Amino acid sequence: MKVLTFSTLFPSSVRPGHGIFVETRLRELLKSGQVESRVVAPVPWFPSTDPRWGEYAKFAATPRREQRNGLDVLHPRYLLAPKIGMTSAPLTLALGARAAVQQLIDEGFDFDLIDAHYYYPDGVAAALLSQWFKRPLTITARGTDLNLIPQYAMPRRMIEWAARRAAGSIGVCAALMEVLRGWGHDPARLHTLRNGVDLARFRPLPQDAMRAELGVDGRPLLLSVGHLIERKGHHIAIEALARVAQQRPGARLVIIGEGEERTALQALAQRLGVADKVRLTGALPNTELLKWYSAADLLLLCSSREGWANVLLESMACGTPVVATDIWGTPEVVAAPEAGRLVAERTGQAFADAIEALLAAGTDRCATRRFAEGFSWQATTEGQLRLFQQIQELRAHA
Numbered sequence: 417m418k419v420l421t422f423s424t425l426f427p428s429s430v431r432p433g434h435g436i437f438v439e440t441r442l443r444e445l446l447k448s449g450q451v452e453s454r455v456v457a458p459v460p461w462f463p464s465t466d467p468r469w470g471e472y473a474k475f476a477a478t479p480r481r482e483q484r485n486g487l488d489v490l491h492p493r494y495l496l497a498p499k500i501g502m503t504s505a506p507l508t509l510a511l512g513a514r515a516a517v518q519q520l521i522d523e524g525f526d527f528d529l530i531d532a533h534y535y536y537p538d539g540v541a542a543a544l545l546s547q548w549f550k551r552p553l554t555i556t557a558r559g560t561d562l563n564l565i566p567q568y569a570m571p572r573r574m575i576e577w578a579a580r581r582a583a584g585s586i587g588v589c590a591a592l593m594e595v596l597r598g599w600g601h602d603p604a605r606l607h608t609l610r611n612g613v614d615l616a617r618f619r620p621l622p623q624d625a626m627r628a629e630l631g632v633d634g635r636p637l638l639l640s641v642g643h644l645i646e647r648k649g650h651h652i653a654i655e656a657l658a659r660v661a662q663q664r665p666g667a668r669l670v671i672i673g674e675g676e677e678r679t680a681l682q683a684l685a686q687r688l689g690v691a692d693k694v695r696l697t698g699a700l701p702n703t704e705l706l707k708w709y710s711a712a713d714l715l716l717l718c719s720s721r722e723g724w725a726n727v728l729l730e731s732m733a734c735g736t737p738v739v740a741t742d743i744w745g746t747p748e749v750v751a752a753p754e755a756g757r758l759v760a761e762r763t764g765q766a767f768a769d770a771i772e773a774l775l776a777a778g779t780d781r782c783a784t785r786r787f788a789e790g791f792s793w794q795a796t797t798e799g800q801l802r803l804f805q806q807i808q809e810l811r812a813h814a
Contacts, residue, residue: 417528418453418528419528419804420517420520420527421456422455422513422538422539422541423438423534424509424537425457425534426438428478435533437558438533442455442613443485444612444796444797445800445801446486446487452525454520454527455487455488456492456513456516456517458493458494458512459493461476461494465606478491479491490520494511494512498510503570505534505541506540510540517545522734528551528808529807532556533558534555535565537571539561539582540574540575543555543581546581553581554583555579556609558588558592558720558724559745562575562587563723566794574616579599582735583810584803587609587723588724590745591744593608610748611729612729612791613733615788620710620785622710623781626769630707631669637712638653638670639669639672639708639714639731640672640715641672642727644673644677644696647719647720648673648717648719652762652763653671653718654669654681654684655762655768656765658688659764660768670696670697674698674699683687709730712736714771715739715756716739717740717741718740720741720762721743723744724745725740728750729749732788733785733788735782736780736781737754737757739755739771740757740758742758755788778787
């Protein structure tokens with residue numbers, strides 16, 4: 417079976433950590449030996465590779481084509497216009513990718529279906545490509561594409577059109593597929609295939625040794641991982657630390673990630689008197705995340721919106737339980753006491769209370785790891801193969 421993977425959320429040599437969960441799922445699928453794939457991962461056009469432009473310069477520096485972990489990846493450019501980009505992106509994305517898709521066909525990769533990731537704008541663009549190239553389509557929803565973006569009228573209409581065109585919609589958690597079900601889409605086309613965790617990459621390392629290597633002390637050591645944006649709730653993690661530290665002066669918080677909220681988070685820590693207890697590391701590769709997960713006592717995920725948060729399983733796979741907001745797909749991950757605690761109210765006090773309750777009850781890092789071992793990629797791979805085979809059979813019959 418030949419599958420064209422389509423998504424702007426895909427790593428490159430310039431941004432190796434970008435959308436790594438899409439690459440991981442594809443690599444696990446290819447291990448089955450039943451699928452061959454090429455990847456079209458468009459990036460916004462930008463004229464300069466000058467480093468002073470930051471992330472924009474990385475767009476320009478992205479190679480047009482590269483090999484990643486045995487995958488052939490094309491990076492065509494598309495126009496992402498300021499201000500109007502949100503509504504125009506699906507069309508410009510599809511137009512920018514069209515020549516790359518035709519190139520693969522001309523080279524002999526006459527694919528059977530398009531497997532797109534992220535409903536907007538990627539899924540809508542893929543629906544256009546599906547129409548132009550007359551191939552069936554699957555679209556995977558991953559979080560804000562269905563729990564945030566549909567608040568805007570025009571994107572919602574385009575998402576609904578794409579969902580009607582798709583032969584199958586996949587959600588990384590059941591809550592995302594409930595959105596489409598609530599809009600009246602055919603339940604037979606809605607599938608929940610959760611993300612797994614790479615149990616070889618994320619594994620327990622000796623906690624004391626990792627603390628020594630990373631130069632951290634204090635207990636409990638709390639960890640908060642994700643882009644430094646309001647939705648991820650790092651400010652709530654700092655507020656929770658301030659309360660926990662009143663009873664546990666040795667408490668420390670490490671925040672891993674980069675983004676627009678960095679200065680505001682530093683100011684908040686200063687204002688709450690815990691600046692000396694908060695460390696911001698910036699963004700780190702997975703090889704370093706492994707060490708921090710193993711060093712920490714608890715992972716905090718104070719998000720307001722999540723589809724299926726990979727950091728939860730990554731932390732658990734390293735033996736570290738979590739305290740997370742009770743939202744969307746998170747209850748499907750934090751589904752047992754050994755996994756951690758869910759917090760109904762997204763406040764510093766509520767998180768502090770949950771942290772204290774979990775620490776008081778005691779944690780069993782071996783039990784947390786065993787829980788994570790139930791989330792391998794095998795079931796997801798089997799679900800994809802079943803879905804793709806059904807689509808192929810229906811297409812052949814038609």
